[in-house]
Amino acid sequence: MKRAFRGALIPAILLVSWEALSRAGILPMDTLSRPSAIVRAGFNGFADGSILLATWQTVEAALTGFAVAAILGILFGVILGLSPRLERVVGPTVDALRPVPAVALIPLSLLLFGFGLQMEGWVIVFACLWPILLVTIAAVRGIEPRLLELSRVLQLGFAARMRKIILPAALGRISVGLRVAISISLVVAVTVEIVLNPRGLGYGMIIAQQTLHPDLMYAELVWLGLLGWALNVALERTLARWPGGSDSGAMRGRL
């Protein structure tokens, strides 16, 4: 309690002095707004539902793209991780595609899909895929060879081997890639919206800025920060629960 209070001290001082300097006319209202106005704009945005709708659109795109990237990345990552020979074939292609900045694909995606969820989603998939894929390959390579031998001695079938040995053994490292990717997904979603997709929080911010409503823009910015934090926490909670029940606690610290 005392610690939380100490941590909140500096932000509180900054906010109070921001408000005071703004009211005294020292800080310009048209660019820096003021905390009370930002709170009011945010409140209005929530009250009329516009922020909630935009939030849903942004989160929908980010999570859909993230989920598709996670499925593809883990699937191909496990396959390539288990087969060094295949990795030697596919590796150069991956290395060639990976450095392409995802946002550079926005024009292409627009051509293919037009405005809307799909064009945004596929750019996010492209951006999130690489960290998940590469980390999964490394994670599967790093599995203790004894455990793989054990699965052979026990004659586990492919599905059982995946579920009981490979995925739980690799999940600790894969989760690092997933956490990087979930942050990327939100960054790319907002970027696509700011650049040209007329939906979501990014679009809301650019409209607020262009219509001289910096207070609303700030409110959405703060909200996006909270959203990013919430997505990370939600992901961590989900990962901690896998592969089930009481066993997860010990795993988190270990792998």
Added chain:
Amino acid sequence: MAEPSVACEGLAGRAAQRATASLVLRGVNMSFGADGGSRPVLKDISFEVRDGEFVCIVGPSGCGKTTLLRLLAGLIRPSSGEMLFHGEPIKAPARDRAIMFQDYSKALLPWRTVAGNIALGLEACGIGEPERSKRIDSLLAKMGLQESARHFPSQLSGGMQQRVQIARCLAQQPRLLLMDEPFGALDAFTRQNLQDEVARIAAEQRTTVVFITHDLEEAIYLGDRVIALASSPGLIVEMIEVGIPRPRQQLETREDPRFLAHRHRLFGLLQGQR
């Protein structure tokens, strides 16, 4: 999942096979190297293991003991030679040949509890509830692990983790138990306790055991027979019948004149190899 194999069906029909050869190796060679044979590791290994026999393989480090065990497990294939297990060639790993590794910290699933690790062997055999829980309980009791059933491997001492590995191997109900220096990393007291337990369990279950060690005394104390390997390339230099009756005692057995005679002989042989 595959149908339950013979390994999981218990002791049925095993009495009839006792005293016959369980494992037969004839002229097994193993080489590692880029062109499939530049570095010989095992050379012309031939021996038989009787059903229910406890055979210890002893030798200096680097003599290919572990390679031999991995061959018996079916994890690797020999460069040449024949390996038969109950008349069938060994081509791939199988559940009726359980293997216990030395590095206990790497051989258990860290995300499963002790009971969960033991359950793995039973799941592989397709044994469902409530039979599974019953067998887990009896294995926990057999290895003195009841108190630790809900602990994770990382919360246990090395000796306890090796107990878990033994229990997991037994869960497979193997006809052959392969042990790769299982007690090499344990302190002297823990090691002696586990030696006695393994001897007791092997006698109770009438399991055939091939036990790798670099410790001469351990080999003589545990084995019905000791096979000594020389290094580079690994070849059999001696095979002795221990001939000391069971159950053996840590103090008395080690002072037995036969024990000392074996120890002298093997020590001389293996020293000569250095």
